[in-house]
Amino acid sequence: xxxxxxxxxxxxxxxxxxxxxxxxxxxxxxxxxxxxxxxxxxxxxxxxxxxxxxxxxxxxxxxxxxxxxxxxxxxxxxxxx
Amino acid sequence: xxxxxxxxxxxxxxxxxxxxxxxxxxxxxxxxxxxxxxxxxxxxxxxxxxxxxxxxxxxxxxxxxxxxxxxxxxxxxxxxxxxxxxxxxxxxxxxxxxxxxxxxxxxxxxxxxxxxxxxxxxxxxxxxxxxxxxxxxxxxxxxxxxxxxxxxxxxxxxxxxxxxxxxxxxxxxxxxxxxxxxxxxxxxxxxxxxxxxxxxxxxxxxxxxxxxxxxxxxxxxxxxxxxxxxxxxxxxxxxxxxxxxxxxxxxxxxxxxxx
Numbered sequence: 091x092x093x094x095x096x097x098x099x100x101x102x103x104x105x106x107x108x109x110x111x112x113x114x115x116x117x118x119x120x121x122x123x124x125x126x127x128x129x130x131x132x133x134x135x136x137x138x139x140x141x142x143x144x145x146x147x148x149x150x151x152x153x154x155x156x157x158x159x160x161x162x163x164x165x166x167x168x169x170x171x
Numbered sequence: 172x173x174x175x176x177x178x179x180x181x182x183x184x185x186x187x188x189x190x191x192x193x194x195x196x197x198x199x200x201x202x203x204x205x206x207x208x209x210x211x212x213x214x215x216x217x218x219x220x221x222x223x224x225x226x227x228x229x230x231x232x233x234x235x236x237x238x239x240x241x242x243x244x245x246x247x248x249x250x251x252x253x254x255x256x257x258x259x260x261x262x263x264x265x266x267x268x269x270x271x272x273x274x275x276x277x278x279x280x281x282x283x284x285x286x287x288x289x290x291x292x293x294x295x296x297x298x299x300x301x302x303x304x305x306x307x308x309x310x311x312x313x314x315x316x317x318x319x320x321x322x323x324x325x326x327x328x329x330x331x332x333x334x335x336x337x338x339x340x341x342x343x344x345x346x347x348x349x350x351x352x353x354x355x356x357x358x359x360x361x362x363x364x365x366x367x368x369x370x371x372x373x374x375x376x377x378x379x380x381x382x383x384x385x386x387x388x389x390x391x392x393x394x395x396x397x398x399x400x401x402x403x404x405x406x407x408x409x410x411x412x413x414x415x416x417x418x419x420x421x422x423x424x425x426x427x428x429x430x
Binding site for chain 1: 301304305308309330331344345353354398402403
């Protein structure tokens with residue numbers, strides 16, 4: 091799967107949890123999920139479980155520690171596909 | 172990360188932890204004593220049925236030698252001090268120092284001055300930046316796991332911050348708590364529901380002169396789920412237990428008010 095396709099799906103999955111919807115207009119690989127998109131940190135687990143379901147992959151608890159930006163999520167998912 | 176590097180990181184963490192524990196132990200008469208004096212005489216707080224709360228704590232502790240994580244609702248900045256004061260006397264904590272829980276205060280609340288940083292270092296605190304870099308949060312969770320595996324006690328607020336509605340909120344459950352419980356075999360959770368009688372909602376401190384009620388119960392969360400779902404499931408069990416305790420407490424209080 092192309093990285094751009096992964097990115098597109100990641101952004102789509104993130105959208106319901108994003109509090110700053112304006113930030114979605116300029117979303118990129120460097121966009122910080124918690125700081126820029128204002129996703130509640132307590133809900134990050136739901137986001138990552140949604141990644142697991144959508145991409146049919148398994149993500150370990152410890153791997154979530156590597157996910158700060160949209161690019162981190164794309165890289166993590168791409169490595170598991 | 173290679174397993175050698177991983178081991179190196181863990182032993183460095185263990186060394187740092189042992190160093191901080193020694194400083195905390197040596198300075199305990201100062202910070203434990205001062206905090207109790209402040210709560211008792213400056214803030215004039217009173218713990219309702221304090222002897223019964225302490226007896227309940229000792230009974231729950233005595234039920235198992237396994238690791239125990241204290242999880243509480245969170246309404247004020249001083250909840251961790253109040254919980255320690257409610258569960259044990261000064262003498263008790265000096266003779267059971269490893270039972271006095273390690274805390275994970277929000278770095279932005281307590282890390283502003285060197286004095287505050289030194290104080291929380293001495294007072295068994297592992298500061299965390301909530302919503303901060305995930306690796307930093309992960310390091311704190313690893314440290315808490317180490318604390319429990321080391322036979323010590325830690326206190327976490329599963330809502331990951333003071334409850335903005337004044338009530339325990341399921342939607343605020345931070346899955347990190349479940350991650351710790353899931354990673355530490357036979358880990359029990361001592362749920363503590365604490366509330367001042369004049370505490371309407373969240374704030375920095377309970378009102379001066381307030382009487383605080385404490386309810387304690389112990390659970391051993393279990394889940395057949397795997398990975399992140401398991402951690403989320405375990406965290407939800409803890410938060411639901413606190414919600415049930417809150418409901419029972421508020422019902423009892425309103426019953427008392429009606430009489």
